[in-house]
Amino acid sequence: MIVKTIESYAKLAQTRLEKYDDDDLVEKLIRKFSAIMMLIFASIFGFTQLVGNSIKCWCPNEYSGSRCAYAETYCYITNLYVPINNSSHLPRREELQSHKILYYQWIPFIFSIQAILFYFPNVVWRILNSKSGFDINGYIEELKNDNSGQNDSQGIKFVTHHIETCLLFKKNYQHRGNFKNFVQNRLSIRFFNNGFYLALCYFLTKILYLASIFFQMYILNNWLIDEHHSSKKNWFFGPHLFNLEDRFPHMTLCKYEVFILTDPQLHWLQCTLPINVYLRKVFLIIYLWLLVLFFLVVVDIFKFIIFLLNGRKFLASLIREEKVIEESLDNLSGGLKADGLIVLKLLKSNTNNFNASAIATNLYLIEAKKF
Numbered sequence: 001m002i003v004k005t006i007e008s009y010a011k012l013a014q015t016r017l018e019k020y021d022d023d024d025l026v027e028k029l030i031r032k033f034s035a036i037m038m039l040i041f042a043s044i045f046g047f048t049q050l051v052g053n054s055i056k057c058w059c060p061n062e063y064s065g066s067r068c069a070y071a072e073t074y075c076y077i078t079n080l081y082v083p084i085n086n087s088s089h090l091p092r093r094e095e096l097q098s099h100k101i102l103y104y105q106w107i108p109f110i111f112s113i114q115a116i117l118f119y120f121p122n123v124v125w126r127i128l129n130s131k132s133g134f135d136i137n138g139y140i141e142e143l144k145n146d147n148s149g150q151n152d153s154q155g156i157k158f159v160t161h162h163i164e165t166c167l168l169f170k171k172n173y174q175h176r177g178n179f180k181n182f183v184q185n186r187l188s189i190r191f192f193n194n195g196f197y198l199a200l201c202y203f204l205t206k207i208l209y210l211a212s213i214f215f216q217m218y219i220l221n222n223w224l225i226d227e228h229h230s231s232k233k234n235w236f237f238g239p240h241l242f243n244l245e246d247r248f249p250h251m252t253l254c255k256y257e258v259f260i261l262t263d264p265q266l267h268w269l270q271c272t273l274p275i276n277v278y279l280r281k282v283f284l285i286i287y288l289w290l291l292v293l294f295f296l297v298v299v300d301i302f303k304f305i306i307f308l309l310n311g312r313k314f315l316a317s318l319i320r321e322e323k324v325i326e327e328s329l330d331n332l333s334g335g336l337k338a339d340g341l342i343v344l345k346l347l348k349s350n351t352n353n354f355n356a357s358a359i360a361t362n363l364y365l366i367e368a369k370k371f
Contacts, residue, residue: 022129022136023122023205024349026300030209030293031122037289038115041282046108048275054104057254057271071269075254077105107279114216114286121208128201133166134343143351156355160362163343167335195337199308202342206304210297217290220283248276248283311341318344318353318360328368335367 023031048054055076059068129136139159146155254269307314312333316324336344348356 022140022346022350023125024300024346026296027122027125027205027209029296030213031119034289034293035115035118038111038118041286042108042111042115045111045275045279045282049105049108052275054275055252055254055271055273057269059269071254071256071267072271074256075269075271078256104273104275110219114219117212117216121205121212124208125201125205128204129198132198132201132339133169134198134339135162136343136346139163139343139347140350143347143355156358156362159347159355160359160366163340163359164363164366167340195339197339198342199338203301203304206297206301210294210301213290213294213297217287217294220287220290248280249273250276307345308338308341311336311338314341314345315360318348318357319364320357320361321364324364325368328364332364332367336363 055072057068057072057075059071063071139162142155142158146153250272252271252273254271255266256269257264257266259265312329315333315336316329319329333341344356344360347359
């Protein structure tokens, strides 16, 4: 069953469920692969909790089968586990009332929330990106549908013309001086056409990805912990990262009451949590994966900053002309600004180097004709 579930999600990952494809490789790794991974875990553990044996208790001989099943069900839904560390003594009587485990029933929902957190920054990026004037996703769709491989193909011509028109509009908007535009500038509408709006939004999106990953690390550290081990927090990079027995114990004690002839009787059962055998490994994998993603996003942010500082060099590497006029290149770089360079970068990342190079070359030739 688990293998079939994983195979179905693998097919789902290969199916295109959305029409947006306007970010880079690291962001795709987060919003697609990581989100789907969380949904797989949510489905597997949700299914296990519904039909599997998440808890198994040792029942005395006088318990009937139905009574033992009731006790196990009651223990699992009431959050009254008392963790037993395999290497230590059983909890003392005075400890039994205070130590609880509070989160096992919520594991599938925690995975689902993590999937949302992985995907949320991309939603913000789409909303902000739609205000820039550049139809990046439309460009990518047009280039992917155009397989001619020619510099003067319809797809490349369309994208070049649209980017040129958009840049011209932004340039003219910056130099308008009537009273209406003065009022609009006061209302910050000019901000969308300043040539740096898209770069700022793209940088903000990367920060949101970083914050999302850090927040999930915080959740795993501070929420998935029982009251007995609440002092063992702050294990972002500590030794507890590789020792999850305290957080996911195999053995627990469960307390429940039954009424016999209106007389409440207290019972304690010693139970095992088989699901924790897998939860330990899954959460260790997730935490290590979060560390990898955190490192990748930090590196990606620094690469993005370096890209903005060396935008002219990036543009020059795309232009396929034997002799490049420096003045035309400077004017094109100044006209594209950070927003235009990011558009070319995303086109290169999501299609291929040929398309980005052809569009950059066409834009350069248009600029060169002015001299």
